[in-house]
Amino acid sequence: MLSVAWSTLRTRLVSFLGTFLALALGTALIAAMGQLLAVTVDSPDRGPQRYAAAPFVIVPDGRVHVRTWRGEQSLPLVEKAGLDAELVARFPGAVVDRAFPARLAGGPDVTGRPWAARRTAPQRLLEGRAPRSQREIAVSTGARVGDTATVLTRAGAGSYTVVGVTDGPPTVFFTDRRAAALSPRVDALALWNAPGGALPPGTRLLTGQDRALADPSREDDARARDNAVTIVGIAAGFAVFIAVFVVSSTFAFAVAQRRREFALLRTLGATRRQVRLMVYGEALLVAVAASALGAPAGPVLAGPILDRLVALGMAPSWLVPRTYTWPSVTAFCVGAVVALAGVAVAAARAGRVHPAEAMREAVVEPGVMTWGRRIFGVGLLGAALASMVVTAVRDPLSAANDKSFMPVVMLLVTAAGLLAPAVVRPVTRLVAAPLGRLRGAGATVVTASATASARRTAATAAPVLVAVGLATALLGAAAMNDAAKAAMRAAPVRADYLVLPEGAAGLDDRLLGRLRDVPGVEVVAAAPTGVYTLEGATALIRRPAEAMDPAGLVNVLDPPVTAGSLTALNDRTIAVSETWELALGDTAKLWRADGSQVSLKVVALLGAGSPADSYVTPAHAFSAPVTTAYVRLRPGTSPDAAGAALRHAAAGHDVRVLTRDAWARSTGDRHGSASRLGLLVVLGIILAYTAIALVNTLLMAASDRTAERAALRLLGATRGQVLRYAMGESLLVVAVGVVLAAAVAAVGLAGLWGSLVQIAGPVAVSVPWPEVGAVAAGCAVMAALAAAAPLLRRG
Structure with missing residues (x-):
């Protein structure tokens, strides 16, 4: 054969x-x-970046080590400690490096370092000279020699004169003394000769490829x-x-x-x-x-x-x-x-x-669906619906993950493709109903031709179903998930304003002091840190934590608490998520962000939708930058006056002062752009396939329509009329595919909404009309061209 x-x-x-x-x-x-x-x-x-030119580098261990009955477990520290002063004194010829987050006001994030550390990369001086005074800097980006630049660090904002420009990664170089004042912690010692003698515990000597371990x-x-x-x-x-x-x-x-x-x-x-x-x-x-x-x-x-x-x-x-x-x-x-x-x-x-x-x-097909196809199609549709129901009932939080929604959409699209021949004729008549108002026989010919062969129409509409259905469902689900996550982030926030840094340096102490001096407001700072726990007494796990003043936490946040109370939070207690599998009153054995061990009593259990996995007091955060300042207005304070005063206090610090609603919108937009990029890459692959399938199916169908087109010519139709009939039929089939795609997307998004409404409240069903319209229009253009090509070729 x-x-x-x-x-x-x-x-x-x-x-x-x-x-x-x-x-x-x-x-x-x-x-x-x-x-x-x-x-x-x-x-x-x-390969090594920051210390590429230094053959030997001494750094803090930077890991938390915990012994279990199955051996030692270790993870990187959330907040690293510096090198001891006695160790630094042992190597007077070493380059002392202090690397700390900084930002050029109105410009990019940079790393602050002492001028002596320029040798470790190395970063060449391209223009100007080295900084010599406390108010001079050299930069690799964002300014030119002679400029006056404002540099933001944890210590606050400072004005400096740019005296040099270097190559290399974004860096601002201070004098060695100024860098020590801004960041007293010694992060590394770079040596060009092997150090003699043993190093003290808690330090490591890096050579070769291991030097990359010190890269940020x-x-x-x-x-x-x-x-x-x-x-x-x-x-x-x-x-x-x-x-x-x-x-x-x-x-x-x-x-x-x-x-x-x-x-x-x-x-x-x-x-x-x-x-x-x-x-x-x-x-x-x-x-x-x-x-x-x-x-x-x-x-x-x-x-x-x-x-x-x-x-x-x-x-x-x-x-x-x-x-x-x-x-x-x-x-x-x-x-x-x-x-x-x-x-x-x-x-x-x-x-x-x-x-x-x-x-x-026969032209009209007597039977378009086998029982096997019906059973398989209904089975896949039932599996998709059952999956959505189970998710909504048992684990609605998992629906907020885009990847969990994709298999459901695949099932729905496949089921619709299998069942399409059974519904093509009524859908075609519904879509073609407005054509009945047109004069002439064109509408009748187009509609009759599309309904005469349900299999052909379904096969042609299938690529449109895939392209438009997946584009609508996936992009719509991404938008709904982003909106739900934004709503979940905003729901516990009781603050009227939020002050957020533009860069990684965080909010400096001077700025926080100025914000607290604004009359009629309460300011609560939040610093993200982390703690470590043993799961099953064998696996060391890093868990995120938020360090906040317990007295002000309950005034600016209202996280869901299933047991206990956040008012009992102090330096000896902790509030944890239910996922920790601890009971109220249990003692949690923890390792803090710097690796030190502590035992804290659980005084509150946080439910789903909590903005943090756990809450501790600032006593358990060491070098973590403040990333958010929550501002609550006291009774009688004018929101407009307070907003203006906050913006005045934040002037020159490169931060954003946002209302609660504006902050919720901005966080949703930033997350949405990232998830949308990934989906557009996937949809690009899908559209390439469907374009091929759509054109090929129409060309296949055209080979069987030669006699039919000839009969129309014998009945008096002109060549232009036959061409318009063919293109009209192809556009009608595309419209049928769009309707089927709309049904698939509607079912999928309705199921997703049923899950999201339980965790985030009512969420608007968002349809990406520009993208969907572009996909549908592309399918229509390709269908019309594919239908017209055989007729134009014959002349």
Whole structure:
């Protein structure tokens, strides 16, 4: 049957062109994603940056060490301690480095360092000279020699004269003495000769690649690597899903077109098994050819994709591109498996064709849905609905994760694609109802043609269903999740204003003092820190904590408390989330942000929606910067007057003074832009597939419509009228696909809303109209062009 399959392929190139392109694209994408995954996982960590020129570096250990019965556990400290003064005195020739967050007012975040530490990178002096006085600095960005710059640090805002410009990462260099005054902690000693003697406990000597452990970007690098792996994995999963959908849809339509052909083969003696093997053979031949083209293209495609992800901030820039063999081999095999899996239902249907059907000539299909397709479609729809109900009842908080919603949307789209032939005719009549008011027979011809073959209409509408449905559901869900998270963040906040820093330096003590001097307000500072606990007495876990003054906490925040009270919070107690699995009154054995051990009594349990995982007093935070100042107005204070006074007090400190509502909107917008970027990357892959499937299905349908178009010409229709009828029918089918997509998105977003309303209250159902409109318009343009192309070619 392979020879018959090969002959069929040669005579029906147009029918299999879309499948070939979809599989080639899918194989190339899978190979490219495999390449990116291998590069992301196998790339070595970034080499030393801050101490690249210093062969030996002495640093604090920077880790908390806890002994358990299964051995020692350790994690990086949230707040690192400095080196002891006696150790610094042992190495008089070493470069003493103090690295602290700073910011040029109105400019970027920078790292403050003493001028002597310039040698460790090294950072070359490009212009000017070294700073010599307390009010002179050298910078690598944000200013020029001779400028007067305001530098914000934890100590406050200071005015300095720029006397030098260096290359290298964003840095502001102070004199060694000024840097020591701004940040007394010694972060590292850089040496060019091996230190003699043993180092005291709590310190480490770094050499070679280990010097990178002292770089401040270590955690960001690990986070960027994880983000890249997540994006690549999601994109590869969607590539496989859409490839199977396109192949199955295309072959199902092809089998429906070729029923008489299969019946003739049965009449000539072919068995059902042989017919099925022929269809499998066609799919396998197409898959082998497409995979042979797509698999080698993976490494070529991986480079531009990686560059784009890096440009979008979704992958680290320091990855080392390499070419691997296994992703292409895997993609080739996956291409064949995808083709055979996608054609399984179509092959089974082809094998069931009866020889007597060779004598039938009918335009209207008597039966468009098999019982197997109905059962499978209803089953997938039921699974999607059940999943949404279970999530809403048992774990509504998990619905706020975009990734948990994607499988549900896939189930809904697949179910709609399977059940589409059963609803195409009523939906088509509904969509075409306004056309009945038009003059002439055009509306009748277009509507009758679309409803005459429900399978053809459903197959053509399927790519539109995928493109518009996924775009609407995924982008709409992302917007709803962002709104829900913003509402959850804002709900416990009772403060009237929030003061937030623009950079990593935080809010300095001088600014906090000025804010507290504003009459009629209460200011409560919050510093994010962390604590460590042992889970199961074996696993050391870092847990986020918020350090706040307990007297003011309850005045500016109202987190959900399921047991106990935050009024009992003091230096010997702690409020923890229910996820800690501790009971009220338990004693929590903790290690604080600096590694010191402490036991605190649990006085409050925090429920879902709490803005913090735990609350401690400022006595348990050491060097953590203040990142938020909550401002509550006292009774009788004018909000407008207080806002103006707060902004006046914050002038020159590069901070934002926001009302509660403005802060809630800003946090939602910032989070939404990041999640939207990831979804747009995935949707780009989906649209590439659906464009191929839509055009190919219309071209396949056009080959069967030649006699029909000729009959219209014999009845008196002009060439222009036939062209308009064809384009009108294609646009009608696109409209049907949009309606089906709207139904899928409505069900999915309604289920998501049912979960989010329990954790965040009523959330507006957000439809991304510009993106959805662009996708639908693109489908309409491609459909019209694909419908017109065969007629224009014939002249």
